[in-house]
Amino acid sequence: MGVLKLTKEKFRKVDLINRISGQNVYDCYQCGRCTSGCPSADEMDIVPSQTMRFLQIGEVDKVVESNTPWVCLTCLICSVRCPKGIDIAAIMEALRLVKLRTNYDFIHPNKIPEEDLEELPPIALVAAFRKMTP
Amino acid sequence: MAEKPRIGVFVCHCGLNIAGVIDVKKVAEEAKKIPGVVFSTTYVYMCSEPGQQLVIDSIKKYKLNGVVVANCSPTLHERTFRNAAARAGLNPYRVEIANIREQVAWPHEHEPEIATKKAIRIVKATVERVKNNMAYVPYEISVNKKALVIGGGIAGIQASLDIAEAGYEVYLVEKSPSIGGKMILLSETFPTLDCPQCIETPKMTDVSQNPRIHLMTYSEVESVSGYMGNFKVKVRRKARYVDVDNCLGCGACVEACPVKNIPSEVDRGLTNRRAIYISFDQAVPLVPVIDADHCIKLTYEKKVAEGKIKRRSKPGTVKICEKCQDACEPKVINFKDTDKIEEIEVGAIIVATGFDLMPMEKLPEYGGGKIPDVIDALAFERLLAPSGPTHGVPKRPSDGKIPKTVVFVSCAGSRDPAHGVAYCSRICCMYLAKQAMLYKHAVPDGMAYNFYIDIRSNGKGYEEFVQRVREQRDLIYLRGKVSKIFQRGDKVVVWGADTLTGQKIEIEADLVVLSNAMVPSEGAKELAQKLRIPQDEYGWFNGAHLKLRPLETVTAGIFIAGAAQFPKDITDTVSQASGAAAKVISMFAKPKLTKEPLIANVDTEICAGCGICKEQCAYGAITIDPKKKVSVVNEALCEGCGACAAVCPSGAMQLRNLNSKQVIRMVEVLTEDY
Structure with missing residues (x-):
């Protein structure tokens, strides 16, 4: 230090x-x-x-x-x-x-295939963002 | 005593303090076997009402002519039992204490058998002492009902006002040209943020207007003789060169003075004053004083008088300066003024000489006074004071810029045995918090850091105040003692640490404020010698008992108030000053004072007048009679310490009720085998 x-x-x-x-x-x-x-x-x-x-x-x-x-x-x-x-x-x-x-994320929303995005509930995305960040 | 001894021994249990270790019943039984002891008993608390009654009843019932109470230290209850004996009609000086608590039960807690044996020995020895105790009557001393207060700070002011209020006359001696002390220099006072110009000046005015207070500013105590009730004091009235009684305080002389470059004492050198000056605007008395060391006229006259230079012209034909005198409307300036010695007679003295700050030179790691932007806390008080040189908005000494980053350093010398000060100066935590708050008021975009080791905020409203300060984002408290302060360009670099995170810290500051350790005021040592009162290792005046007699010194009739005793805040100082005043008032309220008769006594048949005792006496109580060539003990001055009796080569000097015959007999008893 x-x-x-x-x-x-x-x-x-x-x-x-x-x-x-x-x-x-x-x-x-x-x-x-x-x-x-x-x-x-x-x-x-x-x-x-x-x-x-x-x-x-x-x-x-x-x-x-x-x-x-x-x-x-x-x-x-x-x-x-x-x-x-x-x-x-x-x-x-x-x-x-x-x-x-x-913006330090493992998941990039623009890289998720569009058909998946249609299927996923928004809450699942929010949870994924938070969990996948260190 | 001439009559046959009839001694009673009273052994106290002191709850379990004594009885938990010592077999008190056995001590009483053994005591009864001593020749001359006619009665012995034990009781759970001898100092209680029923305990004292037991002593009184036994004295009457068994016609006792001597009493030994085996209990705690005589400093606690000797007086209790002597008074009880007096109520029973027995001379109080025929009562002695055998200390079996502090000297036996406590140190021998884990060896009860040895403790009991030791207690019996001490009781036996004390019985032998009482057998030879004489009856005495306390001395009566008349009292001169005037008081002397030394020091015109808030302590001296408060004490003087309280004594005058009670109807007694007071001489208030102050060495500087105005009363007010350190308090009047402050910006605002914690935790209420009252300004001293608002709360102290009314008291200063009260002092100057009270007909019972004789104000002696620019004066110092020269010598003190006499004793409790009858002190004779010589006061040096230093030459002021201005007639105090007729000066109007207009300040025209100050404006006229051409000498302008003398560092101001009041502003701690941040500004300059003239050779003739008024300390500050609210000075009491509002009368200037000429600084003889810097005045053109007076230094010239001095050199002429010393023969260093020759007067060019006849006296009176050519003026040497005298501009102040020319400007003076009422013509009250007198260049021929000299120091005068005034003698006053008083019955009691209060010492209220206050404190100073440890000099910067003693703190070399903090710049040692060589870095202009490292200042002490009193100087920063002046920078924050609306009446100060910068009108309350601090500007740093080096270039006059408003400091945007200020570092406050706690414990600069305090709590630092390596600097010779192991104690805590007590008020720095609070005033630094206050200064940080006031700094933020004056410089809202400023940033302040405060290095501390512990925060000590133990007063009413103090902790709340400190928390209020610490909760601000721009006043960062850092736990750690600063190691080094040095100049880098126009910045002052502070090296410290935050021990809470283990982080070494560096701050580039514009200004650094040190809370220099509080030390006894200059001249305290000399004053202590004149008054014959003891000081502690640091030079603070000692009370007679730290807990129970903090206001009295061991010299009867001399009291202490304020920071002369130890660092104190204003609240404590004022409380103590009123306390000391109450002590003086209660002394004056009595028609006569009484004094313990257990003092030194000379056998003039034996005394050779060698004078060794005189040199040993700490109270100046012994003189040598020039005709008879024998020692004479002044009964009013002698405190009965026994130093003279111990050094007397012929045994002529004896302490009453503890003469060498008694001491030797006690030693015999204490050392005999059984």
């Missing part, structure tokens, strides 16, 4: 996460209660509380590229237990959305 140079510009992306999730990542005071109750923290590259911290110092790409948002079960235990009332699950969803909006 090299030296992290903090600049004002670096923090612009945090606004995006805050806007999508409706939360403020700076509410977090790093108590660690989200991590301690998370059933899938063991499987995560970055545990939930550290995810919050990386977001606070503007390291949005780092958490977006991690497996954490995809390992998250959305069980909401973190959101229920957060002493400062942050909906951490909503932030995880925001991270997934940020990743999805980069």
Whole structure:
């Protein structure tokens, strides 16, 4: 891990996460209660509380590229237990959305044969997009 | 005592504190076997009402003429049982404590048999001591019902106002030209964001208008003699060169002064002042002072007087500057003013000398004061203050630009034994949060970073305030101590870390604000020597007991208030100042003061007047009678510490009720085999 140079510009992306999730990542005071109750923290590259911290110092790409948002079960235990009332699950969803909006997909809708598209229900396509993304 | 000893021994269980380790029943049984002991018993809490009643009833029933209470440390309950004995008609100085809790039960928790044996020995030794205890009557001392308050910051101001309000006269001595202290320099105060110009200046005006408060600014305590109730203090009134009583405070002299390049003390060197100056606009008194080291006229006169230069013309024919005097309408400037010594007599003294910041030079890794855009927090307060040099919008010292990136550094010297300061300066977390918030108010597009190790926000409304600051996106809190600060081009680079992510951090800042460690104010050491009050290893004044007597010093009649004792915020300072004032008022409310009679006593038949005791005395209580050539103990000054008795080569100096005969007898009992 090299030296992290903090600049004002670096923090612009945090606004995006805050806007999508409706939360403020700076509410977090790093108590660690989200991590301690998370059933899938063991499987995560970055545990939930550290995810919050990386977001606070503007390291949005780092958490977006991690497996954490995809390992998250959305069980909401973190959101229920957060002493400062942050909906951490909503932030995880925001991270997934940020990743999805980069068009980083295994499935390209324009490459699906037209007859298949006619057959497929739209919900199946939506599910496929999300599942097939890392 | 001359009569046959009839001693009672009272062994306390202290719940299970003592009885859980020591066999208290056995201690009482063994005590009864000591010759001279006529009664012994145990009780679960001897200090409780029924416990004290047991002592009182037993004194009367068994006609006791001596009492030993085996319980906790005498600092806790010696007075309790002496008072109880007095209520039973026994002289209180015939009561002694045998400490079997702190000295036996607690340290020997896991060896009850040894503990019981040790307790018995201590009780035996104390009984032997009581056998030779004399009856004494406390001294009565008259009290001069005027107080001296040293230091005109918010602590000194509050204490003076409270004492004056109670009807007593106060001398308030302040070394700088105006009262107000550090508080008046601040921008706004946490957590309510009241500005000190709004909340402190009314108190300053009250001080100047109160007929019972004698304000002595630009003055310093020269020497202190005397004792509780009767101190004699010499105050040096430094030459101000301006008549305080007749000056109108118009400032025409300041405008006229041609010397303009002296770094301002109030603005921490961010601006310059003249050689004649008024510290700040709301100064009390609003009277200028001439800085003799920089005034053209006074430096010339000084050189002439020292013979370094010769006067070219006859005195009075050619004017050397004197522009301030020319501009002065009421003609109150007097170049011939000199320091004057004023003697005052007071009954009590409150020390409220406050704090300073650790100098930048002591922080070389943070630039050591050589980087212009690395400033201390008091300087940043001035930059944020509407009354300050930049009218509340901070501009950096190097080029006057508004800083867009500011880094705040907590614990700059504090909590850092390597820098000689192991303690926490207590207020930095809060004021840095406040400064960050005010900075964002002044520079909305600015970015602030705050490096911290822990956030300490333990006051009413404090944690809520810090959270309000931290929840903002442009005020980034980073957990880690900054390792290095250096200049790169026109930027100041800060190397730190975020230990929460394990990330090394670099920030290119426009301005860096350090929360330099708080240290005792300049001159505190000299003042401590003049007052004979102890300081701790860092130079903060020590209270007589950290928990239970924080306002009193060990020297009776001298009290401490505010940050002179230890770093404090304004709330704590004001509370403590009122507390110290209450101590003084309760002292003045009594017609006479009483003082413990257990002090040193000289046998003038033996004393050779060698004077060794005099040098040992920390309180200046011993003098040598020039005619009789013997030591004389001042009963009012002596605190009964026993240092003199310990060094006396002839045994002439003895401590009452702890004389060498008693001590040797106690040692015999403690060391005998059984």
